[in-house]
Amino acid sequence: MMTVALLGFPALGGLICATMPEKLSRQIALATSFVGMAMGAWLYVGFDAGSPEPHQFFVSVPWIKSLGINFALGIDGLSFPFLILTKTMIPIAILSSWRETRHQKFFMILFLLLDSAMTGTFLATDLFLFYVFWELMLVPMFLLIGVWGSKDRIFASLKFFLYTFTGSVLMLVAIWYLFGRQSDLGIPSANIRAFYSLSFPVGVVVFGLSVEDLVFLAFAIAFLIKIPLFPFHTWLPDAHVQAPTGGSILLAAVLLKMGVYGLLRFAIPICPHSFDRFLEPIGVLAMVGAIYGAWVAYQQTDLKKLVAYSSVSHLALVVLGICAKNGPGLGGAILQSVNHGITTGALFFLVGILYERRHTREFSQFGGLAAVIPRFSVFLTLVCCASMGVPGLNGFVGEFLILSGVFLRNSTWAVAGVSAIIFGAVYTLALLRKLLFGPVTVAENASMPDLRPHEMLALIALSLLIVMLGVFPRVLIDKTNPMVTGYWLSSVGQHQ
Amino acid sequence: MSAGIHFLQVAALVVLPAIGGIAITIGAAREKKSKCLRQYGYFTFLGSATVLSFTALWLLLHPFQITVSPVWYQDFQKHYFVDNFSFGWSFAVGLFLLLSGVLVKYEFELSDTLEEMLALLLFAASGAMLLVTASSLLMVFVGLEFMSLPTYVLVASKRGDAQSCEAGLKYFLFGAFGSVLLLLSSALLYAVTGSIYFADIERSLLTTEPKFLVLGITLFMGAVGFKLAVAPFHMWLPDVYQGAPPSITAFMGSAVKMAGFALALRVLWGPLLSHRALWTSALEWLAVLAMVVGSLAGLAQRNLKRLLAYSSISHAGYLALGVAVVPVNLDSATLWYYLITYGTMFIGFFAVIACLEHSSMNCDIDALAGLGFSRPMVGLSLVVFVLSAAGIPPLAGFVAKYFLFFGVVRSGHSLSVLCAALTSVISLGYYLRLIVMLYMREPSRAVALVIPKAVTVVIWFCALSLVYLGIFPTVLT
Numbered sequence: 019m020m021t022v023a024l025l026g027f028p029a030l031g032g033l034i035c036a037t038m039p040e041k042l043s044r045q046i047a048l049a050t051s052f053v054g055m056a057m058g059a060w061l062y063v064g065f066d067a068g069s070p071e072p073h074q075f076f077v078s079v080p081w082i083k084s085l086g087i088n089f090a091l092g093i094d095g096l097s098f099p100f101l102i103l104t105k106t107m108i109p110i111a112i113l114s115s116w117r118e119t120r121h122q123k124f125f126m127i128l129f130l131l132l133d134s135a136m137t138g139t140f141l142a143t144d145l146f147l148f149y150v151f152w153e154l155m156l157v158p159m160f161l162l163i164g165v166w167g168s169k170d171r172i173f174a175s176l177k178f179f180l181y182t183f184t185g186s187v188l189m190l191v192a193i194w195y196l197f198g199r200q201s202d203l204g205i206p207s208a209n210i211r212a213f214y215s216l217s218f219p220v221g222v223v224v225f226g227l228s229v230e231d232l233v234f235l236a237f238a239i240a241f242l243i244k245i246p247l248f249p250f251h252t253w254l255p256d257a258h259v260q261a262p263t264g265g266s267i268l269l270a271a272v273l274l275k276m277g278v279y280g281l282l283r284f285a286i287p288i289c290p291h292s293f294d295r296f297l298e299p300i301g302v303l304a305m306v307g308a309i310y311g312a313w314v315a316y317q318q319t320d321l322k323k324l325v326a327y328s329s330v331s332h333l334a335l336v337v338l339g340i341c342a343k344n345g346p347g348l349g350g351a352i353l354q355s356v357n358h359g360i361t362t363g364a365l366f367f368l369v370g371i372l373y374e375r376r377h378t379r380e381f382s383q384f385g386g387l388a389a390v391i392p393r394f395s396v397f398l399t400l401v402c403c404a405s406m407g408v409p410g411l412n413g414f415v416g417e418f419l420i421l422s423g424v425f426l427r428n429s430t431w432a433v434a435g436v437s438a439i440i441f442g443a444v445y446t447l448a449l450l451r452k453l454l455f456g457p458v459t460v461a462e463n464a465s466m467p468d469l470r471p472h473e474m475l476a477l478i479a480l481s482l483l484i485v486m487l488g489v490f491p492r493v494l495i496d497k498t499n500p501m502v503t504g505y506w507l508s509s510v511g512q513h514q
Numbered sequence: 515m516s517a518g519i520h521f522l523q524v525a526a527l528v529v530l531p532a533i534g535g536i537a538i539t540i541g542a543a544r545e546k547k548s549k550c551l552r553q554y555g556y557f558t559f560l561g562s563a564t565v566l567s568f569t570a571l572w573l574l575l576h577p578f579q580i581t582v583s584p585v586w587y588q589d590f591q592k593h594y595f596v597d598n599f600s601f602g603w604s605f606a607v608g609l610f611l612l613l614s615g616v617l618v619k620y621e622f623e624l625s626d627t628l629e630e631m632l633a634l635l636l637f638a639a640s641g642a643m644l645l646v647t648a649s650s651l652l653m654v655f656v657g658l659e660f661m662s663l664p665t666y667v668l669v670a671s672k673r674g675d676a677q678s679c680e681a682g683l684k685y686f687l688f689g690a691f692g693s694v695l696l697l698l699s700s701a702l703l704y705a706v707t708g709s710i711y712f713a714d715i716e717r718s719l720l721t722t723e724p725k726f727l728v729l730g731i732t733l734f735m736g737a738v739g740f741k742l743a744v745a746p747f748h749m750w751l752p753d754v755y756q757g758a759p760p761s762i763t764a765f766m767g768s769a770v771k772m773a774g775f776a777l778a779l780r781v782l783w784g785p786l787l788s789h790r791a792l793w794t795s796a797l798e799w800l801a802v803l804a805m806v807v808g809s810l811a812g813l814a815q816r817n818l819k820r821l822l823a824y825s826s827i828s829h830a831g832y833l834a835l836g837v838a839v840v841p842v843n844l845d846s847a848t849l850w851y852y853l854i855t856y857g858t859m860f861i862g863f864f865a866v867i868a869c870l871e872h873s874s875m876n877c878d879i880d881a882l883a884g885l886g887f888s889r890p891m892v893g894l895s896l897v898v899f900v901l902s903a904a905g906i907p908p909l910a911g912f913v914a915k916y917f918l919f920f921g922v923v924r925s926g927h928s929l930s931v932l933c934a935a936l937t938s939v940i941s942l943g944y945y946l947r948l949i950v951m952l953y954m955r956e957p958s959r960a961v962a963l964v965i966p967k968a969v970t971v972v973i974w975f976c977a978l979s980l981v982y983l984g985i986f987p988t989v990l991t
Contacts, residue, residue, distance in 0.1 A: 082988055085920075121887060146916075150907035157906060160946070164954045172954055176946055183942060187935040190916075191928065198924040 095501025263370025347423025354416025534562025681757025804831030862976030
């Protein structure tokens with residue numbers, strides 16, 4: 019029941035919001051999201067990491083019997099961290115959009131719908147249901163970017179939709195193939211784990227690729243576009259820059275992590291031999307992406323674009339961790355995903371505050387803010403340190419684990435990874451310097467108001483999380499460790 | 515007596531609307547003189563259409579058991595099928611008839627030809643049902659003509675509008691040509707097999723490998739191509755859909771298309787199945803061409819009606835791909851479901867277009883500007899229609915596409931499905947443009963959109979059924 023509540027409650031909140039007058043919509047949405055967060059907390063307590071059950075809080079209702087498709091929801095060690103992240107970031111996103119006045123009711127309803135769709139993606143234990151939520155997620159995001167975004171919002175929203183949809187559609191063809199193969203071999207069942215033991219026909223089909231390779235590529239491309247991995251990242255800067263603050267937060271914190279989740283849940287376990295085969299190319303792309311993202315970020319004059327490219331760089335490091343194909347690499351990747359979500363969410367929140375005050379994102383328009391808005395500066399410095407990977411804050415643990423795992427596999431990659439982290443420090447420190455320190459160069463900045471109550475609330479919460487995860491990462495690692503240690507063994511073992 | 519019951523099942527579907535049409539026509543003449551019979555025509559129409567749909571539905575759920583018929587009847591019995599296919603597809607046609615009839619009434623309320631139009635609509639539906647139940651070449655032709663001739667007139671029925679006239683004439687010429695092709699192919703089939711009944715044709719084709727068969731099948735494909743507007747036979751569709759009154763286009767895009775596909779299925783998956791090697795790959799190529807043309811050409815359209823016409827072409831391509839694949843992993847129920855969802859979307863969208871036209875806005879994409887916020891419910895319904903056409907879950911359009919292409923992939927035609935998937939992405943370009951227009955543009959005019967209650971009901975019904983069918987698809991199977 020918990021899973022159904024997690025999924026349905028935001029949608030219910032959206033319905034209530036639709037029927038209530040517009041001036042209550044923000045409060046209703048925020049209340050709904052807090053309830054969601056509370057449910058997430060309850061989930062955290064109730065989740066038993068060491069349990070042998072494949073899915074906990076499992077709910078299954080037969081849906082389309084002829085294809086073995088059920089409306090099945092469940093949580094396991096892999097979906098757990100992402101789910102908690104989603105539920106935590108939704109209130110933050112709503113708080114960041116507190117002062118949005120255009121079509122407020124519709125805005126909040128879209129956030130809640132997006133919440134439901136994202137939750138559903140992580141909760142689905144049925145391949146068809148996963149795909150439904152995966153696609154469904156695109157529509158509210160498209161509308162959020164397109165209606166409430168900046169100057170080039172329509173272009174950015176269309177690019178976002180079409181780019182990710184292309185990947186999804188390729189994945190759909192692969193899903194059809196998988197279902198067909200399953201029906202050929204036995205009783206159809208759309209449960210995800212049923213596909214892990216699916217065998218593929220051997221032999222080269224086209225361009226030296228086997229059927230398993232093609233299926234892997236179809237899935238991988240869809241997820242790598244989402245992550246986004248270089249060179250499939252070109253939709254991200256546009257989408258992030260043009261999106262409203264709340265949309266950017268959710269995009270960075272949650273939507274990008276879905277690519278990681280998809281890789282780990284589908285692409286790798288279903289086609290493990292192909293993953294071995296494509297490990298090197300993907301690892302190289304991750305390496306290049308990490309360094310490239312950092313270099314391009316340093317060149318940016320637009321605040322949000324810098325953060326967007328920093329996302330590209332950080333998440334490339336996450337993919338590198340996955341490609342290490344060992345415990346520390348994977349554990350670090352998952353941990354870093356969650357950490358990056360929190361940190362980048364906070365970063366977009368802060369950037370959004372500046373945009374809301376001055377309606378510009380150019381660096382040249384800011385400067386010397388530390389003297390004018392000290393509280394803001396404290397939080398910005400904290401979040402930037404976390405983003406850089408300063409020990410004691412959450413960014414460090416994930417990066418450390420990833421690099422230790424990668425070093426075990428390939429020391430060249432590890433060197434590249436460390437370089438990317440160093441370059442990351444370069445642009446982040448440049449960001450701090452240009453925004454906060456030095457004299458106040460633009461007159462309007464001198465009278466900028468400091469953090470408002472709702473902004474303080476969100477930032478304090480985020481900072482607490484950042485520090486807690488940095489000092490005491492066990493809160494997350496304990497829950498995911500059993501899954502991580504068993505992951506590489508199980509996914510390969512079943513296909514022997 | 516069983517012969518009577520047998521006949522009753524089909525007659526209910528075919529004769530009833532014809533009687534309704536006649537009744538309306540007779541009544542129309544009298545109504546003009548008597549004021550108290552004012553709504554007579556409309557209510558007769560509604561009654562006929564509703565009885566029709568429910569009879570078909572009831573027959574679908576409770577088919578009679580046929581026992582032996584007397585000899586004198588058996589000859590006539592061979593001309594039509596009595597099976598789930600007939601009833602299911604007839605039910606769909608009846609449903610679309612009902613919905614488009616409401617639109618016709620609204621659009622032509624002030625015109626003096628309303629009753630005639632409703633009568634013609636009933637005749638057309640009657641013909642469509644005849645086509646769906648036909649099991650002989652003769653009945654196929656009769657049904658096709660019975661359906662098409664009233665439709666030609668209906669398309670041209672907006673008096674004083676040059677576009678409507680041109681559309682009617684164009685449709686008539688193209689349709690007549692298609693009928694000629696059908697007749698020629700029927701003649702050849704008869705010459706080769708010596709019988710007009712599908713059962714006999716099927717039997718004789720199993721054993722022989724006649725030379726004229728290729729010509730016959732080619733001509734039949736041409737006829738089917740015209741009727742379904744698959745590329746490259748699609749040239750007439752955008753002009754006809756644009757020129758015809760929106761309510762009639764709604765009927766054409768749903769019911770007539772349904773009947774056309776029923777024709778294709780009955781013949782290609784019936785007697786011609788044994789020679790599938792002759793037509794399968796040809797139809798597959800036509801389908802791929804239709805998908806590509808429909809999606810690429812649609813990107814250039816500024817007029818809503820033409821845009822939907824090209825979307826119709828690309829959907830016909832997806833369906834034709836389903837027909838091209840041998841029915842091992844795919845059955846007609848999948849195509850039926852797809853056509854129902856597409857027809858519902860089409861009627862709902864054209865209901866909104868009818869209101870746009872009636873409020874004397876032009877039917878360009880700009881007419882939708884800002885509608886999402888000025889009329890939230892209409893905007894929401896349009897979003898449902900557009901996303902269903904594009905194939906976004908959890909709407910019925912996605913489920914229909916899913917089932918259809920799953921069957922095609924299982925039959926091994928993965929490359930065509932890849933093509934279909936990519937053209938879906940391309941066609942999203944113009945579907946999303948509509949949503950952009952709804953929510954992301956400011957309205958340019960202050961003209962208010964007037965939507966009468968009956969049309970609102972139609973729009974809501976279509977939107978809600980698409981959502982419902984998307985979440986509970988097994989209701990129909």
